[in-house]
Amino acid sequence: MNQKIILSVLTIFVGLAIFQTTNAAELDTEEQNLINLLNDYRKSLGRSELKATTPLINGAEYFAEYFANHPDDADVNIHKDENYGGPEERGQHYGFYFLTENMGWGYETGQAMFDAWKNSEGHRENMTDASARTIGVSRYYKSGATKNGNLTEWFWILDLSCEGVERLNGNNLTDSELYTKSGYKKIALTIKKRNKQGKYKSARNAEVKVYNTTTGKLIDFDIADKKGRVNLYTYQDVSKVKVKLSKFKGRASATFYEGNRKKKSKKVTWNGNKSYQLKFR
Numbered sequence: 001m002n003q004k005i006i007l008s009v010l011t012i013f014v015g016l017a018i019f020q021t022t023n024a025a026e027l028d029t030e031e032q033n034l035i036n037l038l039n040d041y042r043k044s045l046g047r048s049e050l051k052a053t054t055p056l057i058n059g060a061e062y063f064a065e066y067f068a069n070h071p072d073d074a075d076v077n078i079h080k081d082e083n084y085g086g087p088e089e090r091g092q093h094y095g096f097y098f099l100t101e102n103m104g105w106g107y108e109t110g111q112a113m114f115d116a117w118k119n120s121e122g123h124r125e126n127m128t129d130a131s132a133r134t135i136g137v138s139r140y141y142k143s144g145a146t147k148n149g150n151l152t153e154w155f156w157i158l159d160l161s162c163e164g165v166e167r168l169n170g171n172n173l174t175d176s177e178l179y180t181k182s183g184y185k186k187i188a189l190t191i192k193k194r195n196k197q198g199k200y201k202s203a204r205n206a207e208v209k210v211y212n213t214t215t216g217k218l219i220d221f222d223i224a225d226k227k228g229r230v231n232l233y234t235y236q237d238v239s240k241v242k243v244k245l246s247k248f249k250g251r252a253s254a255t256f257y258e259g260n261r262k263k264k265s266k267k268v269t270w271n272g273n274k275s276y277q278l279k280f281r
Helices: 029-044 054-069 087-094 110-118 121-127
Strands: 006-010 098-105 134-141 154-161 184-194 200-202 207-212 218-223 229-235 240-247 267-269 274-280
Touching: 029 110, 029 121, 029 134, 054 087, 054 134, 054 154, 087 098, 087 154, 098 110, 098 121, 110 121, 121 154, 184 207, 184 240, 207 229, 218 229
Parallel strands: 184 274
Antiparallel strands: 006 098, 098 154, 134 154, 184 200, 184 229, 207 218, 207 240, 240 267
């Protein structure tokens, strides 16, 4: 009988060194299906959609292959490899801010792997982490591979991050980081607040969220950089969105107001990439 087991780890990495890689990330049908299933599940819980990014996919691909070639290594079972050490260092090498990682083996399809992780409390908590924003998934097949003496063959890695590559430098998630086949659209915002002197200044660290106006589900969120800029991403099939300010120093909660007109939410109809300059009192 095939043995099917899963492992999880929850860690936060705060280092700033970045080592970019140039591998061409690629998701197969089952990997993409797992991401779709997870995003549907997250949205049912009020969580944001996870955006597939090249750095995370590359990191997951590396460790899935390493896992398949060292299935019974004690260090691998605690998410370590001989080249980079722990997942924090691996994330640093591939250029992402590591948040959580799930390991799994013996499952061929995305549905089966998703169900196994969902039914495991620790793995479910990892996948539904509210702070997660980006994702990388990889499965690796090795014919005849065993783990703990049982035929396994399929090895899975799922990595989540709460920020993108550029965020490590204090900037926003960028188009170039997104997985090229994902089909996202972007809205770029500059968030400003009015100070006591009546002048508008950049609202650094303001948290911005974008919702699907049809379903009311959270699509994406970002934290404004030092110039008040945020980049929000959603899939192309979303025609209208509503943008809200959820965290703002001095205000616990607020809805975006355009100019001085209060009680009027800013709704955006997608028509290619646009840039909006919003000001709030």
